Amino acid sequence: MHVKYLIIGAGPTGLGAAHRLTELGEHSVLVLERNPYAGGLAASFRDAAGFTWDIGGHVVFSHYTYFDNLVDALLGGEYLEHMRIARVRIAERWVPYPFQNNIRHLPPDMQWECVQALLPGHRREVAPTNFAEWFEYVFGAGIAKYFMRPYNFKVWATPAEMMSYQWIGERVSVVNLEMVLRNLVLQLDNVSWGPNNLFRFPQQGGTGEIFTRLAARLGDKVRLNTPVAAVDPASRAVHTADGQTITYDKLLTTGPLDILIRDQIGAGPAAAMVGDGMRAAAGQLARNGVYVAGVGVNGTRDDDTCWMYFPESNAPFYRLTNFHNYSPRNAARPGHQRALMAETSWSDHKPEQLDTLMDKTIEGLVNTSMLHPDETARIASRWSIAVDYGYPVPTPGRDDALRCIQPWLEAHGIYSRGRFGGWKYEAANMDHSVMQGVEWAGRMVLGEEETTYKL
Incomplete structure (x- = not known):
């Protein structure tokens, strides 16, 4: 079997790409999904007791008009809209999120420790070289001690000393000493920071309802229960676990990039094409x-x-x-x-x-x-x-690894995008992931520039 555009993975990126290709008049499209359901990490499940669960706390917010319009069309108004209310549990009390903007809710001794560490002469002044040093450079030793360091280790399962900080952008609210003091003295809360301050959620079916409906639109272009065993760049062929061989002109893969290099290419018919440099680069990619x-x-x-x-x-x-x-x-x-x-x-x-x-x-x-x-x-x-x-960890070696792997793949007609296909946490929200696929399709058909995923 031959298709013009073959896509591995029916998660947000793969489905977004397939949807956009069909919008642009391309119908020689096939999506291969190993699971019996679509949605990837954005899938939802109904348990035996009748509860619906997501794979983590997804919410629908967006940086893109295209994504907003797509979700509107898929849900047809069947969603709820919420103002974010988030809190931090610490010292047997609840502190409004972001923690660093609302330390007035801490016990007085903890408040002072956080404020003192922000005063001139107390905060780290040497430019940081890693995520751990960035905590104290931006927030001071107090906020780093009580929240930033322990919380981030619980999230990333990686010591902050082993992570970079250049990825942060809008992910973390930085601290402003004047605002901290004003909030303390005037007893004010600051809770509106962040891109997900207002979010939507499907009325039923969980987050996965969005992608179940998107996959249904694509019909037989999505093939479930079809894991990929090997990718052969030389012959531009994908071999599935059930013995099928599918050739392609262009391949979009949205599964983990390290598995693609190590197992799907590196252990298949094209193993000789993957050199030590590529294997070493794939080994630099960390995750939890x-x-x-x-x-x-x-x-x-x-x-x-x-x-x-x-x-x-x-x-x-x-x-x-x-x-x-x-x-x-x-x-x-x-x-x-x-x-x-x-x-x-x-x-x-x-x-x-x-x-x-x-x-x-x-x-x-x-x-x-x-x-x-x-x-x-x-x-x-x-x-x-x-x-x-779960999460691709932004380590110091990540960007060099991606600059080694991605150009090699593209030279062989393979494009790797998505949360783990692109391995960039800072561009791996739900809207980012869908738009990585949409923009890839626009590049393939119209020659448009990709703006969400960049090396």
């Missing part, structure tokens, strides 16, 4: 895994928070989402149950026993006041998923 625990609880409580951050060690998870607040239909019995969705990372630097994480998650919910001890008897659902590829 994420365990998502969904805990459905009978009964409700008055809590309008969307999601919460947990820098302390009394809970394994770094983030918890009140998923029932995103849509009541995420609970099996809307209005009568809570859906608590917790995320815990792991890596070689931060190993976790996955088979005990559900119990530890429930213990952490009690420790952080998200569950009263009596409520554990009212748990109606325990659902979990462990994804080996």
Whole structure:
């Protein structure tokens, strides 16, 4: 079988690319997906108890008119809109997010430690060389100690000394000493920072509803349950695990870039084409895994928070989402149950026993006041998923590795995009991921420049 455009992966990037290709009149398009469902890391699942869960706390916000219009067309108005309410659990109290803008909620001694470290002569003045040094350079030693350092280790499962900081951009709110002092003295909160301050969410079906509907539009152009075994750049062919061979003119791959180099090309018919330099570059790409625990609880409580951050060690998870607040239909019995969705990372630097994480998650919910001890008897659902590829970690060697791998692939008609295909966390939100595929299609057909994914 031969197609003009072959796409590996029916996640946001692959589906976005296929959709745009068909919009542009290209119909020799095929998407191969290893799973029995579309959506990739943005898929959603309904458990046996009737709760709906995402693979982590996704929300729909956008930097792109195209993406907004696509979501509108797919959902047809069947979504809810929320103002973000986020908080940080620390010192047995809740601090509004962003933490660094709202330290007035801390105990007085912690407030002073944070403010003192921001004063002239106290903050690090030498330019940072890594993420850990950036904490103190920007936030001072106090905020670094209480939030930035412990929270980021829980998220990335990577020591901050082993990460770069140039990726940050709009991902982290930097601190302003005058604003911190003003908020302290006048007892003000600053909670509106960030691109996801206003977000949307499907009324039913979770985030995955968006991509289920997008895949349905593409019909038989999406082939599920079809994992790829090998990619042969020399013959421009993909070999599937069930014995099919599909040739192509252009290949977009949205799966993990290290697997593409190491296993799909490097262990297949074209293994000799992958030299030591490429293998070494792929080995420089770091990532974590994420365990998502969904805990459905009978009964409700008055809590309008969307999601919460947990820098302390009394809970394994770094983030918890009140998923029932995103849509009541995420609970099996809307209005009568809570859906608590917790995320815990792991890596070689931060190993976790996955088979005990559900119990530890429930213990952490009690420790952080998200569950009263009596409520554990009212748990109606325990659902979990462990994804080996959670976040691509921005390490100092990442960009050099990408500058080695990506031009080689493109010289052989292969384009790698998406959260792990592009391996750039700063361009891996849902809207970014869809638009990476859309812009790639525009480049292939119209010669347009890609602006979201750049080396």
